[in-house]
Amino acid sequence: MLTENRDETRERIIDAALKRFTYYGASKTTMNEIAEDLHCSKASLYYYFPDKQALHVAVLEKAGETYFHDLQEKADQAATARQAFMELIATRHEFARRFCRLELFKVLKDKHLVRIANKAFEAARDREIGIITNIIEKGVDRGEMVSADPAKVAALYMHAMIGLRLSLVSKDLSEEISDEEFERVREWQVQLADIFINSLKK
Template sequence: MHTENRDEMRERIIEAALKRFTHYGASKTTMNEIADDLHCSKASLYYYFPDKHSLHIAVLEKAGEMYFQELEQSTAAAPTAQDALLDMIPVRQNFARKFCRLELFKILKDKQLLNSDETFRQAREKETTIVTGIISKGVASGELVSDNPEQVAALYIQSMIGLRLSLSTRELTDEISEEEFEMVREWQVQLADIFIKGLKS
C-alpha cells in the first residue's frame, strides 16, 4: 500500500509539472511553484526527484508515452503503408504544438544529451520500430520493396528529426511560430512522398 501511495504521489508530481511546463515553459517554472500547486513542501518533490532536470526528463517521458500511444493507434488504423507514414506527420505536429514549451526542441538541439540520455535513445528506437513495422507490412503486402526495412526506417526517422532541427538558422526556442510549424509539416510530407516513391520502385 505504501508503495502504491508513493507511485501515486510521483505521478501527481509529474502531472502537475507537465501542466505547468506546458503552460509557462519548463525553464520558467520553479520547483516551489510545482510544490505550491500540489500543496506540499519542496522537500517532498526532492524526495521523488533529486533535481529539476530529473523531473523534466520524467515529464518528457510522460509526454512521450502519450505521443507513442497516439502514434500507434493512428498507424494501426491506416489501410496502407503510405497512409500510415503520412498519418504519422499530423501526430508529430500536434505533439510538437502541444508540448513545445517542455523545451523538447532545445533538448533535441543538444546533441550531447540526445546521444547520451537513455530516454531519448529509447524514444528514437521506439519510433524506428514503428516505422520498421509499417515498411515491413508494406513489403509483405507487395506495396513496398525493401531488403532492409529497419535500416530504411532509421534513415527515415533521422531525416525527419533533421527537418525539425533545421527550422531556421537561429537557435531553437520554446516559441515556434505557426509558419514554422507549417513549413516543417510541408517538408515532412514531401520527404515522406520521396521515401514512399523510392520504396515503390
C-alpha cells in the same frame, strides 16, 4: 498526498509539472508553484525529485510515452502504408505543437543531463524506427511496396525527418518555433514521405 502510495504521488507530481510546463514553459515554472498546485510542501517534491532538472526529465519521459502510444495506435489503425506515414507526420506535428514549451533542447544543452538525454534520444529514435519498419513490412506484405531491407529504409527515413526538424532550431536551440515554421516542416515532411513511398512502390 500522504494517503497515496509513492508511485501514485510521483505520478501526480509529474502530471502537475507537465500541466505547468506545457502552459507556462519549463523555465518559467518554479517548484513552489507545482507544490501549490498539489497543496503540498516544496520539501515533498524534493523527496521524489532531487531538483527541478530531474523533474523536467521525468516530465519529458512521460510526454514521450504519450507520443509513442499515439504513434503506435495510429500506425496500427492505418489501412495503407501511405496512410500510416501521413498519420505519423500528423501525430508528430500535433505533439510538437502541444509540448513545445517543455524545452527539450534546453535539457540537451545542460552538461549535467546531456548523457542521460542523449541515451533517451537514442532509445526514442530506435523506437520510432521500429514503428516505421513495421509499417514498411506491412506495406510489403500487402503488396503496396517493395523493400529488401525495411529496417535500413526506416532508419534512413527517420534520419531525414530528424534533419528537417532540426533545420528549424539551427539558429538557437532555446528559441520558440513559430506557427509558420511548424507548418513549413510539416509540409516538407509530407513531401519527403511521398518521395519515400513512391520510391518503394512496385
